[in-house]
Amino acid sequence: MLIAGFGTYDRDRHPRTGIVLDGFRDLGDEVVELDRPLGFSTAERVEMLGKPWLAHRLATRLVRRWAQLTGDRLRLRGRRPDAVVVGYLGHFDVVLARLLFPRTTVVLDLLIFAADTASDRGVRPSAKLRLLGVLDRLAVRCSDVVLVDTQEHAVMLTPTERRKGVVVPVGAPDAWFAPEPPPAGGADGPLRVLFYGLFTPLQGAPVIGRALALLAARGADVQVTMVGGGQDLERTRELAGPDNPLVTWHEWVEPDRLPVLAREQDVCLGIFADSGKGLRVTPNKVYQGAAAGCAVVTSRTPPQERALGDDALLVAPGDADALAEALGSLAADRARVLELRRRAWARADRDFRPARVAAAVRPALTRP
Known part of the structure; x- marks a missing residue:
């Protein structure tokens, strides 16, 4: 054709x-x-x-x-x-x-x-x-x-x-796919978490901001990279706390660098809005994060459940405490992180090419 x-x-x-x-x-x-x-x-x-x-x-x-x-x-x-x-x-x-x-x-x-x-x-x-x-x-x-x-x-x-x-x-584009699933075994250092996006309301970035403040207050062993900008960025940073030691903020990452950055992470965050469009979509970053071999943490909505099944960690939309709890549990259970990473990559390799x-x-x- x-x-x-x-x-x-x-x-x-x-x-x-x-x-x-x-x-x-x-x-x-x-x-x-x-x-x-x-x-x-x-x-x-x-x-x-x-x-x-x-x-x-x-x-x-x-x-x-x-x-x-x-x-x-x-x-x-x-x-x-x-x-x-x-x-x-x-x-x-x-x-x-x-x-x-x-x-x-x-x-x-x-x-x-x-x-x-x-x-x-x-x-x-x-x-x-x-x-x-x-x-x-x-x-x-x-x-x-x-x-x-x-x-x-x-x-x-x-x-x-x-x-x-x-x-x-x-x-997900081919450029996002890790060449093979993450290796089995343990992992050292803090849990590496990535979010990137345009900070539009459907992404629920303020929910992430509140969760980051909770994680800092609990002394969680996580390192979070936040990439992008948009209408909810200022509110998200405010909720996370201006001096939150767990977070690094980047206004921009070149498109060809973003897949490389994702493959360096343990977890890719999806979206967390609890109304409107946020309940109707499965975002780019969920497909891309899975292809990169990240464990995917996103909201439990019908479209995302259909796309990911049990191969992601799903939390209640709009619930910052649930998100903080999920990330804290992964930081304490690296074997589960590696299992989720391998399962996400396998699903992406099968369904998202x-x-x-x-x-x-x-x-x-x-x-x-």
Whole structure:
């Protein structure tokens, strides 16, 4: 099959589309990527859509990228792809894909809904939120196949849209996979714990902050690395305590360095929010942490239980004490840590490789 990746997606910021396309390559398909990254973050896009005095920046850059993408179509040398995969955050790009490839199966890697993301980030019911809802519906209408990451997101499609929906786990890029499972045996030194992210509400970072304060008060033998920034960062640092000796904060780690950093840790933290979007997703970091050979500690939600089963340590959402207790217990039981690391890696190797992700998409490309 000839698969065309299409749009303004950014593999570094949002690896999901790259995972799907790499998976098709691993399955033996020919993949051509027509990709012109827009260069705006999700937060910037949402902000510009709601502020007319900023929206022109989005429109201007989008028009330029679309002109480039239209020219890039020549790289197909007149061949018609079997499917066009529009990358994540492609709500606008899928309209152009539909126009340029009117008789081709158009796959939108929707993953999550724009209106739901904006609501999670604090946008109250408004004209802005309604506009994003209309944009979600338009994007789905222009697609033949719509990829979402969990069953909880699939049911957010309308009844008439659900025939297009395919639930596909996010998975992890090949670069994240440790070459082999962690070795058996003991481990010395403090328990090494990693969290990285954009500190958005769905991640529940303040819950981690409260847990870090509890761990410090209990004298736990842990060393925590916190990477990233966003709207909940200041509150998280405040809750953790300004002089917490267990924590090192980093505003940024280069994308190609992050998998290396993860493989140096014992534990990768997932998300811990107890409402809204946090209960509907399984985040990138859970798949990536497992691939890196970390023990995964995250919240006990239906999508994460389905993704990880018994191969992770799950705690009640929103419960800082439960998180602190879980990390403290792992610090005191290194044999269990190594068991969880090996089990997480084995599940990732079996279920989260790009080829497994693409294999879940493939049947939808040939259905009537």
